Amino acid sequence: MDTNIAIKNLDLSFGAINVLQDLNLDVAKGEFLVLLGSSGCGKSTLLNCIAGLLDVTDGQIHIGGRNVTWEEPSNRGIGMVFQSYALYPQMTVEGNLSFGLKNAGVSREQITDKVAQAAKTLQIEPLLKRKPRALSGGQRQRVAIGRALVRDVEVFLFDEPLSNLDAKLRAELRVEIKQLHQTLGNTMIYVTHDQIEAMTLADRIAIMKGGKILQLDTPNQIYNRPANKYVAEFIGSPTMNFFDGTLSGTAFSCPQGDFSVEGYEFAATPSAGATLLGIRPEHILTGDQAASAQVRLLATVDLVEPLGSDTLVRCDVAGQSVWARLDGQTPIEPGADLPLGFNANLVNLFSKTSENRL
Amino acid sequence: MLYGTLLVVSLYYLLPLYVMVVTSLKGMPEIRLGNIFSPPVEVTLEPWVKAWAEACTGINCDGLSRGFWNSVQILIPSVILSIAVASVNGYALANWKFRGSELFFTILIIGAFIPYQTMLYPLVIILREIGLMGKLGGLVLVHTVFGMPILTLLFRNYFAAIPEELFKAARIDGAGFWGIYFRIMLPMSLPIFVVAIILQVTGIWNDFLFGVIYTKPDTYPMTVQLNNIVNSVQGIKEYNVNMAATLLTGLVPLIIYFVSGKLFVRGIAAGAVKG
Numbered sequence: 001m002d003t004n005i006a007i008k009n010l011d012l013s014f015g016a017i018n019v020l021q022d023l024n025l026d027v028a029k030g031e032f033l034v035l036l037g038s039s040g041c042g043k044s045t046l047l048n049c050i051a052g053l054l055d056v057t058d059g060q061i062h063i064g065g066r067n068v069t070w071e072e073p074s075n076r077g078i079g080m081v082f083q084s085y086a087l088y089p090q091m092t093v094e095g096n097l098s099f100g101l102k103n104a105g106v107s108r109e110q111i112t113d114k115v116a117q118a119a120k121t122l123q124i125e126p127l128l129k130r131k132p133r134a135l136s137g138g139q140r141q142r143v144a145i146g147r148a149l150v151r152d153v154e155v156f157l158f159d160e161p162l163s164n165l166d167a168k169l170r171a172e173l174r175v176e177i178k179q180l181h182q183t184l185g186n187t188m189i190y191v192t193h194d195q196i197e198a199m200t201l202a203d204r205i206a207i208m209k210g211g212k213i214l215q216l217d218t219p220n221q222i223y224n225r226p227a228n229k230y231v232a233e234f235i236g237s238p239t240m241n242f243f244d245g246t247l248s249g250t251a252f253s254c255p256q257g258d259f260s261v262e263g264y265e266f267a268a269t270p271s272a273g274a275t276l277l278g279i280r281p282e283h284i285l286t287g288d289q290a291a292s293a294q295v296r297l298l299a300t301v302d303l304v305e306p307l308g309s310d311t312l313v314r315c316d317v318a319g320q321s322v323w324a325r326l327d328g329q330t331p332i333e334p335g336a337d338l339p340l341g342f343n344a345n346l347v348n349l350f351s352k353t354s355e356n357r358l
Numbered sequence: 359m360l361y362g363t364l365l366v367v368s369l370y371y372l373l374p375l376y377v378m379v380v381t382s383l384k385g386m387p388e389i390r391l392g393n394i395f396s397p398p399v400e401v402t403l404e405p406w407v408k409a410w411a412e413a414c415t416g417i418n419c420d421g422l423s424r425g426f427w428n429s430v431q432i433l434i435p436s437v438i439l440s441i442a443v444a445s446v447n448g449y450a451l452a453n454w455k456f457r458g459s460e461l462f463f464t465i466l467i468i469g470a471f472i473p474y475q476t477m478l479y480p481l482v483i484i485l486r487e488i489g490l491m492g493k494l495g496g497l498v499l500v501h502t503v504f505g506m507p508i509l510t511l512l513f514r515n516y517f518a519a520i521p522e523e524l525f526k527a528a529r530i531d532g533a534g535f536w537g538i539y540f541r542i543m544l545p546m547s548l549p550i551f552v553v554a555i556i557l558q559v560t561g562i563w564n565d566f567l568f569g570v571i572y573t574k575p576d577t578y579p580m581t582v583q584l585n586n587i588v589n590s591v592q593g594i595k596e597y598n599v600n601m602a603a604t605l606l607t608g609l610v611p612l613i614i615y616f617v618s619g620k621l622f623v624r625g626i627a628a629g630a631v632k633g
Contacts, residue, residue, distance in 0.1 A: 053526050074532030086523035090545040099541075100531035147531070 003065075004029040004187045005050065005155060010059035012042075012049060012211075019045050020211045023059070027189065032181050034198040035191045037208035038234070043191045046208070047157050050189065051080050064154055074103070076155075079148025083160040085140040087132040093119075093143050094128040100151050118149040121180070138169045145180070158190040162197065174200060195235055199223070207231050225267075225348070229355040232278050232348055238312060238323040240278040240348070247275035247349065247358070256318045259295040261344040267357050274352035281312065283346040284324040286338060293341025297322075301336045315340065382406065382601035389597050405598035409606055413599055415586040418575070422603055425583030428494065429563060429610075432579055436498045437558045440505035441551065447506070448513025449539050453525050463514065470507035478571060485572060492574040500572055501562050509554055516550040517543060552621040560611040580607050 005027040012020040019042050027033050035043040048054040050061060052073035060069045068076045087096050097115045106114075119125045122142045132140055141161055148156055158177070162170045178201055181188055192198055198205050199219045206216040207230075215227040226232035232240050245254025252259045252275060259277065285293050299315035299322060306312075311326045315338055324340060326332065349358040377394055382405050384398040411421040418424065451463050481500060482491065490496030520543070528538045569579040578586075584607045588600045 048526075051526075051530060053529065072532075073526075073530045078530065080527065080530050082523040082527060084521055084523050086521065086527040088524065088528070088542055099528075099533070103532035103537060144527075147527070151531075 002029040003027070004031070004063065005189070006060075006062040007046075007050070008060045008062070010046075010049065010061065011057045012045060012054065013057050018211060020049070020056075023211070023213065025206065025213065025216070027187055029187055030185045032178075032188045032190065032201055032203045034202035034205045035189065035208055036193065036195065036198040036205050036234075038193060041208040042211040043193075043208050044159055045211075047080075047159055047189060047191050050076075050155075051078055051157055052076050074100070077153050078155045078157055079151050079153040080157040080159065081141070081144045081148055081161045083163050085132070085137075085144045085164075087140055087143055087147075089132055092129055092131055093124065093135070093146075096132065096143055097128075097146050097150050100147065104151075114150045114152075118146045121149060121183075122146050137165050138173060141165065141173060142176075145177075149184075154187060156186050156188040158188065158192075160192055161190075163192075163194070170197075177201065195237070199235075207234060225357065227357050229276060229278070229350045232350070236280055236282075238281050238325075240280050241284070241322045243277040243279075243320070244352070245275060245277065246273065248272040250344075252277050252349075256297065256320055257295075259344075261347060261349065263294070263344045264347060264349060265345070266349075270358060271351070275358065276350045276352055276355075278348040278350065279342050279346065281323040282325040283342055284322070285341045285343075286324065286326055286330070290339045290341035294343045296339065296341045299324075299338045299340050301332060301334050301338050304332055304334055313338070378601045378605060382598050382605060384598055386594075386596065386598060405596070406602040406606070408596075409587070409599045409603035413587045413603065414590070415575075415578075415583050422580060422583055422587070422606055425578055425580035426606075428573075428577055429580040431494050432497050432501070432569075433559065433562050433610075436501035436505070436562050437555060439498065440502040440509055440558055441554045443502065444506055444509030444554070445513045445547070445551070446539065447510040448515075449517050449543055450535075451510065451514045452517035452520075453522075453538070453543075454535065463510075466507050466510055468507075470511070474504070474567065478567075482571070491572065492577065494573070494577050497568060497572050497577075497579070500568050501558075501565070504568075505558055505561070509558070512554060512557075513547075513550060516547060520546060549621060552618050556614055556618060559614050563610050 003026050005025070007023060007025040010020055010023040010025075011018070023046065025046075035046060037043045045054065049056050050063075052068065052071060056069060060067055062068065063076055063078065073080075088099065091099065094115060097118060098111045101111045101114060115128070116125075119128055122145060124139065124142050124146060127135060127139060127143070132143065135143065141164075144161070161177075162173055165173065174197055177190075181201075190197070190201060202219050204216060205219055205222050206213045207222065208214065209230055215222060215231045217225075217227075222231060223235055226235065229242075243252075243254045243256055243259075245252055247261070247270070249270070249272070250260060250262045250264070252261050254277070261277070290296060297317050299317045301313055302316050302321070303314040304311060305314075307328065309328050311328050311330060311332065313324050313326055313332060315322050315324060317340070322340070324338075332338070350356060351358055380397055381389060381394065383401050383403070385400060385402050385404070388399060409421055410423050412419060413421045415425075447466075451459055485491040485496045485499070490499060524542065525538060528542045533541060564581060565579070566581045566585065569582045570585075573579065573582070584603050587603050
């Protein structure tokens with residue numbers, strides 16, 4: 001793996017508050033990395049550190065093999081796209097795109113070439129003479145991406161670029177950003193709190209909490225093998241169901257019954273003790289499949305949320321709420337009895353004390 | 359009811375102005391009749407001419423014109439200098455936070471609350487030591503310094519309300535301290551500059567205290583000269599000349615308000631509401 005960005009033992013504190021603590025992160029060349037976390041987890045702060053907009057307290061940042069910890073933002077080979085677009089309101093789209101190049105002393109012909117090229121890539125050619133205020137949100141964000149594009153940077157940094165857009169536009173631009181990454185092949189770091197954006201865009205996702213990276217892995221691994229309870233709860237909607245019980249060998253027992261977890265891939269040698277068993281709503285089976293499942297439960301339907309494509313059902317299993325995702329065509333009413341089941345290969349076991357994956 | 363109130367209030371405010379204008383257009387014999395509200399029977403511009411070019415202050419008898427030009431010479435450099443420095447101050451304090459910048463700002467703001475009287479004598483000494491006492495340049499310096507706290511506060515708050523991401527984007531685009539100031543911040547800040555200009559023009563033009571202390575008769579600003587004309591106790595009181603002189607002195611701030619009133623209101627609003 002060809003490392004493009006290396007962050008070594010990064011610390012950042014504002015007075016007594018440590019925002020980032022001893023953070024290490026390697027990003028490969030051409031990789032699309034998403035920093036995901038709830039607000040206040042330090043993801044935007046980390047991005048600002050990489051951009052050079054915040055001075056770090058300790059540690060190093062290398063971009064393209066060069067130590068840029070104390071370089072000016074403009075000398076780091078990065079382009080950045082902000083949530084609020086941050087277009088210069090008094091300049092035309094063309095002025096916005098060429099501002100960085102003018103500052104870098106690029107010749108006039110070259111500026112015209114590069115602006116034209118970027119405008120073509122992003123399909124904003126008819127807008128070049130307009131002022132930002134005469135653009136829609138989606139167009140503005142395209143111009144903002146263009147501003148990074150013209151500068152021929154190695155690394156693109158995105159700070160929640162789609163959060164100000166409505167749902168439909170967000171989905172469109174998400175696809176465009178993915179396509180742009182495939183065409184350009186640049187390294188991209190993308191900050192978001194939206195798990196759908198993270199899952200769809202990322203080569204790898206770094207889930208952050210309290211200034212630390214809890215898990216750094218492919219979307220597939222993050223979804224299927226979350227490293228701890230926080231990650232398991234954060235990814236997936238509705239959130240994972242948990243059963244609180246004890247594990248001995250491959251037998252898990254909780255107030256809702258005794259489940260066999262034969263076939264579960266343990267991360268390490270299984271240890272007995274207080275354990276949380278997690279199962280995603282979409283991995284809960286019903287009907288004939290439930291009857292033949294490894295673990296079977298009898299539930300009473302409590303609440304139904306039809307989404308069209310799926311139906312979310314909240315059921316009561318011996319005093320515990322369990323969410324299940326059912327086919328949208330299943331007719332179901334609150335109060336009905338519903339047999340549920342799941343297989344051990346899709347469950348997640350976490351130690352109750354450390355909350356880490358077993 | 360509303361209009362009734364407005365009418366009464368405007369009458370209350372306009373009446374003195376009316377009396378001033380009317381009196382300034384009368385000759386002295388007509389004034390002696392005592393009907394201060396009656397319009398002039400015989401309109402004469404002589405009091406205006408006299409106030410501008412002939413009225414005596416001390417040993418000089420060339421009217422307010424000398425004071426006017428002195429005031430202009432004080433006003434223009436003071437306004438430009440104070441606004442230039444304060445806007446850069448405000449920009450630096452809002453966007454380029456340095457260690458101790460908050461403390462620096464606090465100290466500057468405290469400066470706005472210290473009574474001027476306590477600083478008068480120290481300033482006399484400072485001006486004497488740097489050789490500017492009694493010169494127009496000295497008064498320009500004083501006005502620039504005293505305008506600093508309130509103007510810096512004004513500019514800092516305005517720049518602080520400009521989204522920070524714009525500043526970050528410009529840094530990534532390779533613009534430096536001055537590049538961002540001139541190319542990004544200035545073009546977005548016309549309203550606040552208008553507010554600052556109005557504040558400074560009226561404040562400096564109307565200043566009497568500093569003018570009377572830090573200048574000498576040759577370099578008196580218009581306000582000091584006006585006082586000397588109006589308050590002279592020798593001879594007869596020429597009310598018409600006094601009124602004309604007062605109107606002349608008040609003309610500059612008045613014109614500024616009329617010309618930029620709309621921008622002024624917009625600037626105040628822009629400072630309050632982001633965007």
